[in-house]
Amino acid sequence: MQGISGQSVNISIIGASGYTGAELLRLLSFHPFANIVAVTSRQFEGKAVKEVFPHLSKMKFENLMFENYKKEKIAEKSDVIFLCLPHKTAYPIVKELYETKKELKIIDFSADFRFKNPEIYEKTYRVSHTAKKLFEKVAYGLPEINRDKIKEKNIIANPGCYPTSVILGLYPAKSAGLIDTSFPVIADSKSGVTGAGRKSTIDFTFCEVNESFRAYAVEGHRHAPEIAEKLELKSVRFTPHLVPMNRGILSTIYFATKSSREELIEVYKEYYKNEYFIRLKENPPKTSDVAGTNFCDIYVTKDENTGLGIVVSVIDNIGKGASGQAIQNMNIICGFPENSGLNFPGNWI
Template structure:
């Protein structure tokens, strides 16, 4: 079975990770690559290690009205740049939008694949969750489903590798000299992922998430996300772990661990790790979530979503082990 796929925004970090996964996918055939500054280059010029069968594929200038015959299009474009263009893609082409323009937009399914796979299967327009929501919501979902914490207030302290800022180029804040041996909070009270996290908490619980606090930090590593989440609840640690094990029973990509997870556990994979610590006497529950921001936080979950909408085995092309060390 050969499913013809394309990637727009292939030269960015998310698009490049999608290329890596699709190149090894048993059912996907990459037939179209598009970009802006990289248009006219061969894939091998941008990615020297690309498999030989893809080396001479030429990156085209992105034009949604002049696509080759495609079954699935992965769009990895900066937030704010994809909505108008993707609206012109023919309805016969399934789209997974890795960027942020279609999350909770009418006509698009929110692609939280490990939590709502049945809502994604068979859809034609899927909006990938953001990287921080992928880690945060995966850790929170079992607690919210069992009522072990209140939906309000929830405090999220998040750390991300620098690749989460995108390839971009041009912004000195993300250069080596600025980020090396540094820890940088940013996006306080207004990060673009905060409304997405709040909306999903409210959908999961039917309650308000008005008290959500979300603070991300850049750390001097290339990839990985660790979120530490604080909520109110009387559960014990074992009750939280048991809830997560039941919630994710049979789910291939979520690992529930007794010890606090580390970002390297997920590097280069589509895995999510969750763990919990609780003190019922203090009415405190701590949830922890780890993902690779380019894997589960972007291209990995996008391929998982594409598998679901194409009726494939959900794990197809995604069973590779994390990179270690």
């Protein structure tokens, strides 16, 4: 596999029948170097991609058949594997794939390897981790803050969607020392329903979600420790909300700072000046601006009355928050141009 030369890579998607799997298939249909060789699903085994996802009819992978997962078969024919499985179920698969073929490039969508050490994971997710030795072989897959480490590793922990929006929104201010950490950072985030996954529960049926707007996990959400660790913050007040829309995350973030609005803006411009997927805005962005894309749009300002810095950060939760970012990570570790298969505008309406 020689990405820079233009040679394609063989890709398998494990757990490909959910929203993130469908988005991977859609995005990879536009990727010049992607050759999908396997998609797995117990539920849809034996069915073609176009049967399960009619919107992908006439795309180049439409006739690919969903199959049951068999590690030796998948490992043998793959260069890159996307693992679209829930937390607590992904790490045994990562472990066995790594042990089967160590040169495999594995991009894990779960939270199972996102922390620096397994003890924080076990405390946050209340489960015993049985692949602890792999943590040293994993890079946290947020390219804008961790690109050099991503290039060195074959196992990538794709970040959470909420943490992506908050970390990208705060990182320039934090890295420049502009956040007064004696006060808590407050992140108020809203997500579309696809963030809950493609599952059938009462809480996510049409009548429960439509014409309603609610906060959840107010006493503590599992993404808060991920945000705090990556930003090296002791105190983060993170509150997620469910919004009756299909896709998108908008995070409004507040932090104490002595810097002026102009200084904040200049710091963000300097930090993100070479980042293709970050767009700094002069007005607060909307989720519709980034729908269907891998962009993160950021607006930064300051409330002079309270002394609070304010950042509004928007992403597509299954784009930059999941599948788009996973492809960006694949591009990095395979030596492709970073925007390969991701260079198109949003849906807007």
